[in-house]
Amino acid sequence: MKPTSPRAARRLAKKQAKSGALTLADLLQRVERSRIKGVSGTLETRAKRILASYLQTAQTYGLPVKQVVDEMASGQAAWRLGHAVRDEMLKTPPDAVRKAACKEGCAFCCILSGGEGGVITGFEAAQLHAALSPLAGQPDGRDWHPQACPALDPESRACRAYEARPMICRSFLSTDAAACEANANGGTEQGAGLLGSHLDYLAVHALCRRVLKGITAVQTYSLAAIAREATEGAEAETALNAARHGPAVLEGACRDAMAASAS
Numbered sequence: 001m002k003p004t005s006p007r008a009a010r011r012l013a014k015k016q017a018k019s020g021a022l023t024l025a026d027l028l029q030r031v032e033r034s035r036i037k038g039v040s041g042t043l044e045t046r047a048k049r050i051l052a053s054y055l056q057t058a059q060t061y062g063l064p065v066k067q068v069v070d071e072m073a074s075g076q077a078a079w080r081l082g083h084a085v086r087d088e089m090l091k092t093p094p095d096a097v098r099k100a101a102c103k104e105g106c107a108f109c110c111i112l113s114g115g116e117g118g119v120i121t122g123f124e125a126a127q128l129h130a131a132l133s134p135l136a137g138q139p140d141g142r143d144w145h146p147q148a149c150p151a152l153d154p155e156s157r158a159c160r161a162y163e164a165r166p167m168i169c170r171s172f173l174s175t176d177a178a179a180c181e182a183n184a185n186g187g188t189e190q191g192a193g194l195l196g197s198h199l200d201y202l203a204v205h206a207l208c209r210r211v212l213k214g215i216t217a218v219q220t221y222s223l224a225a226i227a228r229e230a231t232e233g234a235e236a237e238t239a240l241n242a243a244r245h246g247p248a249v250l251e252g253a254c255r256d257a258m259a260a261s262a263s
């Protein structure tokens with residue numbers, strides 16, 4: 001029987017998920033019906049197309065629905081899909097990429113002046129924690145600059161969690177390192193920004209949250225807080241609890257990224 005209201009649909013989905021009756025076709029229907037609060041229609045349509053193609057591929061390969069739900073909830077789905085969009089975009093690199101001034105040791109963008117460091121998923125938070133916790137107690141980025149990301153090496157200013165760095169670190173670039181230095185000290189210089197693919201990445205994760213509403217929670221975390229907790233020796237669960245965002249932060253990040261890409 002078709003549910004008569006969104007609340008009834010959520011109750012039904014929760015029951016289906018518990019009993020193992022939830023299918024990938026159900027998730028596809030939920031993608032069609034879901035809305036991402038506060039993002040443009042174009043971005044929402046793109047996120048729906050990307051997530052629907054992921055679910056169709058999962059159907060083709062017969063992936064278990066539990067695995068798919070877990071990947072969507074942790075952010076692993078958004079991670080893979082964000083990379084696919086990014087790789088496609090980099091086949092014809094835009095000016096911002098071709099003229100980027102970024103290089104190892106140029107770490108003004110790792111000074112997290114806002115304190116937050118950016119929105120990361122549970123998948124990214126777990127990877128970052130695993131990479132940094134063996135380095136607990138060693139000198140870290142804050143020995144170079146009080147607001148630097150603790151993942152940074154204070155001498156070489158290279159990221160000590162390079163392979164595990166989150167998407168936001170992979171998406172940020174600039175054509176002007178001097179502008180980055182000025183901005184790290186409170187300036188408002190032009191030249192730096194996020195790749196457009198980051199917007200799709202955030203929107204897909206926000207869409208996963210809407211699609212899984214009533215089935216399972218989709219969380220986000222503060223990059224700076226996870227790095228700090230890990231380098232101060234906190235266990236993964238403690239670090240995740242300390243760094244977990246409230247529910248409005250992800251949609252807020254989507255809106256900020258949209259505004260930045262439009263400016």
Ligand code: SF4
Pocket residue numbers: 101102103106107108109110172173174175176177180181192
């Ligand atoms: S974004 Fe700016 S500070 Fe970061 S590596 Fe590129 S030029 Fe350097």
Ligand code: SF4
Pocket residue numbers: 109110149150151152158159160161162165166169227
């Ligand atoms: S995780 Fe690495 S790349 Fe990202 S802000 Fe921290 S030091 Fe910089």
